[in-house]
Amino acid sequence: MSKIIIVGHKNPDTDSVVSSIAAQEYFEKVLGKESKAYCAGMLNNETKFILEKLEVEIPKLFEKIEDDECAAIVDHNQPSQIVDGLDYGKIEYIFDHHNLNIVTEKPIFVRVEPIGSTSSLIAKMFFEKGITPSEVTSKLLLSGILSDMLNFTSPTTTDEDRKLADKLNEIAKLDMQEFVTEMFKAKSSLEGISIEDVITLDYKTFEMGSKNVGIGTWETTLPESVNIKKDEIFAALEKKKALENLDYMFFMVVDILQGNCQLYIIGDAEKELAEKVFGKEAENKLMTLPGVVSRKKQIVPQLTEELSK
Amino acid sequence: MSKIIIVGHKNPDTDSVVSSIAAQEYFEKVLGKESKAYCAGMLNNETKFILEKLEVEIPKLFEKIEDDECAAIVDHNQPSQIVDGLDYGKIEYIFDHHNLNIVTEKPIFVRVEPIGSTSSLIAKMFFEKGITPSEVTSKLLLSGILSDMLNFTSPTTTDEDRKLADKLNEIAKLDMQEFVTEMFKAKSSLEGISIEDVITLDYKTFEMGSKNVGIGTWETTLPESVNIKKDEIFAALEKKKALENLDYMFFMVVDILQGNCQLYIIGDAEKELAEKVFGKEAENKLMTLPGVVSRKKQIVPQLTEELSK
Numbered sequence: 001m002s003k004i005i006i007v008g009h010k011n012p013d014t015d016s017v018v019s020s021i022a023a024q025e026y027f028e029k030v031l032g033k034e035s036k037a038y039c040a041g042m043l044n045n046e047t048k049f050i051l052e053k054l055e056v057e058i059p060k061l062f063e064k065i066e067d068d069e070c071a072a073i074v075d076h077n078q079p080s081q082i083v084d085g086l087d088y089g090k091i092e093y094i095f096d097h098h099n100l101n102i103v104t105e106k107p108i109f110v111r112v113e114p115i116g117s118t119s120s121l122i123a124k125m126f127f128e129k130g131i132t133p134s135e136v137t138s139k140l141l142l143s144g145i146l147s148d149m150l151n152f153t154s155p156t157t158t159d160e161d162r163k164l165a166d167k168l169n170e171i172a173k174l175d176m177q178e179f180v181t182e183m184f185k186a187k188s189s190l191e192g193i194s195i196e197d198v199i200t201l202d203y204k205t206f207e208m209g210s211k212n213v214g215i216g217t218w219e220t221t222l223p224e225s226v227n228i229k230k231d232e233i234f235a236a237l238e239k240k241k242a243l244e245n246l247d248y249m250f251f252m253v254v255d256i257l258q259g260n261c262q263l264y265i266i267g268d269a270e271k272e273l274a275e276k277v278f279g280k281e282a283e284n285k286l287m288t289l290p291g292v293v294s295r296k297k298q299i300v301p302q303l304t305e306e307l308s309k
Numbered sequence: 310m311s312k313i314i315i316v317g318h319k320n321p322d323t324d325s326v327v328s329s330i331a332a333q334e335y336f337e338k339v340l341g342k343e344s345k346a347y348c349a350g351m352l353n354n355e356t357k358f359i360l361e362k363l364e365v366e367i368p369k370l371f372e373k374i375e376d377d378e379c380a381a382i383v384d385h386n387q388p389s390q391i392v393d394g395l396d397y398g399k400i401e402y403i404f405d406h407h408n409l410n411i412v413t414e415k416p417i418f419v420r421v422e423p424i425g426s427t428s429s430l431i432a433k434m435f436f437e438k439g440i441t442p443s444e445v446t447s448k449l450l451l452s453g454i455l456s457d458m459l460n461f462t463s464p465t466t467t468d469e470d471r472k473l474a475d476k477l478n479e480i481a482k483l484d485m486q487e488f489v490t491e492m493f494k495a496k497s498s499l500e501g502i503s504i505e506d507v508i509t510l511d512y513k514t515f516e517m518g519s520k521n522v523g524i525g526t527w528e529t530t531l532p533e534s535v536n537i538k539k540d541e542i543f544a545a546l547e548k549k550k551a552l553e554n555l556d557y558m559f560f561m562v563v564d565i566l567q568g569n570c571q572l573y574i575i576g577d578a579e580k581e582l583a584e585k586v587f588g589k590e591a592e593n594k595l596m597t598l599p600g601v602v603s604r605k606k607q608i609v610p611q612l613t614e615e616l617s618k
Contacts, residue, residue, distance in 0.1 A: 097416050103409060105408055105614075106610065107408050110419050110421035111420060114401075114416040
């Protein structure tokens with residue numbers, strides 16, 4: 001039986017990393033299969049804080065897959081988000097909560113649900129089988145839920161996510177408010193982060209109609225700490241857009257306390273599209289979007305609809 | 310809460326029809342959701358025999374989906390196989406055992422596994438939840454398993470399928486050998502079947518690389534009853550190929566007792582491709598493929614690999 005390597009998406013966020021580590025316990029405890037979690041890139045300060053706090057080793061960086069290994073991908077399924085060096089033919093499992101956008105050559109195991117995080121889905125899969133995740137795995141999954149749904153303030157949150165979080169916390173016994181405050185403080189820290197990292201640490205490209213769109217996100221409790229670097233950020237975004245030959249490039253600075261977003265508008269194409277889609281005017285190359293915190297629910301579908309016309 | 314309509318693929322086979330009907334019980338009994346099974350076209354003689362024998366009403370033909378309804382698609386996910394009139398945006402559930410090939414605009418519920426039939430998957434989903442399917446649903450699911458895996462002679466069969474069939478038969482209490490003999494007799498009957506029906510009753514189109522390929526299948530215990538109509542079949546295949554503007558068109562006459570297949574080779578393009586892929590020569594426009602019974606495992610991946618080069 002081949003060993004399963006588990007890996008999340010490029011530019012890993014907390015949900016993709018902790019759900020990979022938790023999936024390792026799922027494969028071993030529930031399915032009796034040997035597996036190993038990897039990460040697909042540099043971790044952000046929030047994820048680093050969580051792993052350090054919970055005394056969990058940082059997964060090794062994925063480099064290549066061996067002949068006798070197969071892969072499970074978590075928290076993504078879109079080809080542009082799959083880590084470089086992972087041959088699609090080796091993917092045998094997908095656990096995700098995003099829209100489908102992959103062609104496989106053979107039938108594989110797929111479990112996708114419209115739920116707030118992949119961490120919630122993995123927790124659900126444990127509980128469905130009547131198997132309790134370990135204390136540390138419960139803490140990891142709970143962190144993934146709190147992170148991906150911004151402490152349940154994101155519109156991606158479902159009742160099921162809240163119930164799963166409560167059930168996990170019967171095992172994890174975290175002081176959730178205290179933990180989330182520390183997590184968000186770490187998330188907002190720019191320590192050791194270059195401008196290139198700010199724009200790419202939570203960055204994805206999307207195929208929308210016939211266009212390719214890059215969207216970076218920075219979630220913070222201190223939007224000013226990012227906005228003061230505006231000019232450098234614009235320069236870095238323009239460079240990345242040209243390098244990747246994109247049709248559009250956006251960057252969201254999400255204020256996770258106020259529940260708002262400032263969309264960075266780098267050029268005329270972006271200005272025209274954003275004004276059409278969001279019905280707001282950009283001022284000084286920034287567009288304020290009250291109530292917008294989720295790229296997945298509040299930005300991507302709206303842009304996709306317009307660009308698919 | 311919107312009502313769920315359940316529908317299988319175009320040119321319905323037994324597995325797609327019985328798993329739709331069984332999924333209706335799953336939605337209602339397990340998930341407490343209102344649902345209704347439909348079929349996506351004319352039923353073959355095997356499926357008709359099973360529904361008649363088990364005194365199950367034939368599902369209504371799918372025509373259109375209402376505003377307050379959403380859809381579950383079973384036994385397929387490739388766009389070319391989705392019934393006409395079903396808006397993709399309405400699909401909220403996929404239960405399948407084929408390779409993935411669909412783009413959705415939002416996250417939906419997806420459960421796909423590399424298992425022998427969608428009937429096996431639905432049975433597994435019942436048992437996982439600790440809920441027993443009714444006697445008639447167990448009989449339907451068992452029929453779907455026996456049909457799709459040709460009484461377990463198909464290479465698509467897994468150990469899990471055999472175990473699920475045994476578990477279903479604890480409830481269904483069918484004499485499987487007797488039942489399967491009757492099913493296959495009905496499947497082989499050409500009664501009321503025109504040549505157009507012979508080539509399209511189990512017919513699918515596939516995107517392979519940049520090519521579009523149509524492949525019809527006729528499973529029979531009496532291949533001669535089909536082969537004597539060879540000339541008419543070739544004419545019908547040529548017509549269909551032109552009408553659908555396909556690059557390649559194949560037709561398989563599968564002898565389910567001997568476990569062989571005769572591949573109908575309609576022209577030079579098909580001849581060249583088939584000889585390259587299967588390493589056999591066509592004689593009188595027929596290519597004999599010993600041991601080949603499964604389009605999904607023994608024909609489609611091999612052609613796809615060659616056409617994707």
